[in-house]
Amino acid sequence: MKHKDKIGFLLVALLFIVSLCWPVCKSDFDDFGKFQDVSHFSDSIDMNLIRQSIGDNKIVMLGELTDNDGTVLEVKSDLIKMLHKKPGFDAIIFKSGNYDVWLMNYLSKIADTCINPKIGIEGKWSNPEEMSDFWKYISNNEISVSGYGFNPCSGNLSDEQRFSFLEQYLSTKEINLNDYHDFMSMKGRLRWSFFDKMYSDSVKMLIL
Numbered sequence: 001m002k003h004k005d006k007i008g009f010l011l012v013a014l015l016f017i018v019s020l021c022w023p024v025c026k027s028d029f030d031d032f033g034k035f036q037d038v039s040h041f042s043d044s045i046d047m048n049l050i051r052q053s054i055g056d057n058k059i060v061m062l063g064e065l066t067d068n069d070g071t072v073l074e075v076k077s078d079l080i081k082m083l084h085k086k087p088g089f090d091a092i093i094f095k096s097g098n099y100d101v102w103l104m105n106y107l108s109k110i111a112d113t114c115i116n117p118k119i120g121i122e123g124k125w126s127n128p129e130e131m132s133d134f135w136k137y138i139s140n141n142e143i144s145v146s147g148y149g150f151n152p153c154s155g156n157l158s159d160e161q162r163f164s165f166l167e168q169y170l171s172t173k174e175i176n177l178n179d180y181h182d183f184m185s186m187k188g189r190l191r192w193s194f195f196d197k198m199y200s201d202s203v204k205m206l207i208l
Contacts, residue, residue: 101147
């Protein structure tokens with residue numbers, strides 16, 4: 001198949017997928033529009049129905065149609081709090097870097113303070129004002145927070161801080177980073193070097 005034919009096929013396939021998803025997405029948006037006020041969300045929602053739907057499942061996945069929607073974040077925060085109270089969910093996993101979230105928890109533990117989500121969690125969940133009460137609740141109730149995903153740099157740590165922590169750890173293994181010139185060449189742009197590699201590989205997979 002020629003290059004142009006491949007691109008044309010991909011575009012047609014994409015439009016076909018969108019046409020299948022659109023009725024569902026539109027229905028979801030229409031239903032969501034019925035929530036005019038979420039200030040009394042926890043009082044009006046039928047939690048018994050939700051708990052019945054969850055049943056004995058140990059894992060509940062919560063998604064969102066778009067990022068940075070304050071109303072959605074507020075509703076999800078209330079829902080998580082209620083699921084923690086009953087039936088007792090006590091762990092939450094965010095799509096964020098494993099190391100960043102681990103460091104966030106570690107620094108909170110050694111300082112005996114509330115967790116600072118900006119260290120480990122992606123900004124769309126750590127920055128919005130609607131999530132501030134949620135993070136206080138998480139810390140006060142000792143809910144376990146973990147991360148997963150391909151992004152190794154989800155928090156707001158600088159590259160200098162990352163290299164400093166890495167050097168401290170490798171020194172305990174008697175490994176000197178200065179012996180690895182290619183890796184050291186990324187110092188100062190560690191975060192973007194990862195994305196440069198990921199995006200270039202994605203483009204190659206699309207074209208070839």
